[in-house]
Amino acid sequence: MRGFLKGKNALRGQGDTPAKGVLIEIMEQLSTFLANFDVTVLLVYLLRAAIALLCIVSHELAHGYTALRLGDDTAQRQGRLTLNPLSHIDPLGLLLMIFAGFGWAKPVPVNMRNFRNPKQGMAITALAGPACNLLLAWVALGLASLIYHFLWVTEASVYIMLLLMYIAVMSTGLGMFNLIPIPPLDGSKILFSLLPDRIYAQILRYERYVMLVLFALVFFGVLDTPLSAMISWAMKGLCTLTGFPFSMMSYLGVS
Numbered sequence: 212m213r214g215f216l217k218g219k220n221a222l223r224g225q226g227d228t229p230a231k232g233v234l235i236e237i238m239e240q241l242s243t244f245l246a247n248f249d250v251t252v253l254l255v256y257l258l259r260a261a262i263a264l265l266c267i268v269s270h271e272l273a274h275g276y277t278a279l280r281l282g283d284d285t286a287q288r289q290g291r292l293t294l295n296p297l298s299h300i301d302p303l304g305l306l307l308m309i310f311a312g313f314g315w316a317k318p319v320p321v322n323m324r325n326f327r328n329p330k331q332g333m334a335i336t337a338l339a340g341p342a343c344n345l346l347l348a349w350v351a352l353g354l355a356s357l358i359y360h361f362l363w364v365t366e367a368s369v370y371i372m373l374l375l376m377y378i379a380v381m382s383t384g385l386g387m388f389n390l391i392p393i394p395p396l397d398g399s400k401i402l403f404s405l406l407p408d409r410i411y412a413q414i415l416r417y418e419r420y421v422m423l424v425l426f427a428l429v430f431f432g433v434l435d436t437p438l439s440a441m442i443s444w445a446m447k448g449l450c451t452l453t454g455f456p457f458s459m460m461s462y463l464g465v466s
Contacts, residue, residue, distance in 0.1 A: 256309060
């Protein structure tokens with residue numbers, strides 16, 4: 212850092228030109244950022260990124276394997292039944308998962324015509340992803356509950372419990388967000404399976420355009436309040452099932 216500041220001061224003595232002025236400003240901002248940098252914050256977001264990948268991969272694998280069991284091998288043929296997160300992530304959805312606690316992944320390809328009952332098969336396949344996320348959250352909270360009730364309170368046990376709480380919250384966030392009945396989210400496929408075939412086919416034709424509306428709703432924060440209520444409701448239920456105190460979730464912003 213001392214050498215960095217020395218180089219910055221040397222620039223000041225070489226004449227004031229617009230380019231050098233901009234360079235000096237950038238270097239000053241970088242210097243301020245490095246001076247105030249908190250490694251703990253970086254570690255937290257790296258942890259959230261790892262948890263997001265876990266939630267996303269399990270969600271998409273649930274879709275793919277369910278479709279395969281129901282007769283559609285499209286995901287298998289396209290290499291989507293893999294633990295490699297690069298095959299499943301959507302960059303924007305992943306960033307939202309890391310910084311907002313909810314998001315989406317790259318949709319698993321499904322050909323509903325391969326199902327014996329196309330609409331029913333599509334609904335079950337769509338439900339599998341959020342159901343897997345809630346199952347993952349239930350397991351994480353179950354383990355956290357065992358630590359809370361039966362282990363001595365140590366620094367290690369507290370960190371493990373916080374990790375499991377993060378997994379539960381982020382997995383629930385991904386699952387509940389995808390249950391919103393707006394195309395192309397899973398909730399829309401579950402809801403639309405109850406509609407007549409003619410209306411169902413027409414809605415599928417315009418799915419990509421409705422997706423733009425979804426992006427707008429996310430960008431302007433329209434979904435924040437209802438989604439927070441859905442996550443809170445789901446977490447209360449999971450805490451009740453596992454015996455984990457819901458009041459502890461307030462440390463992660465869930466109330």
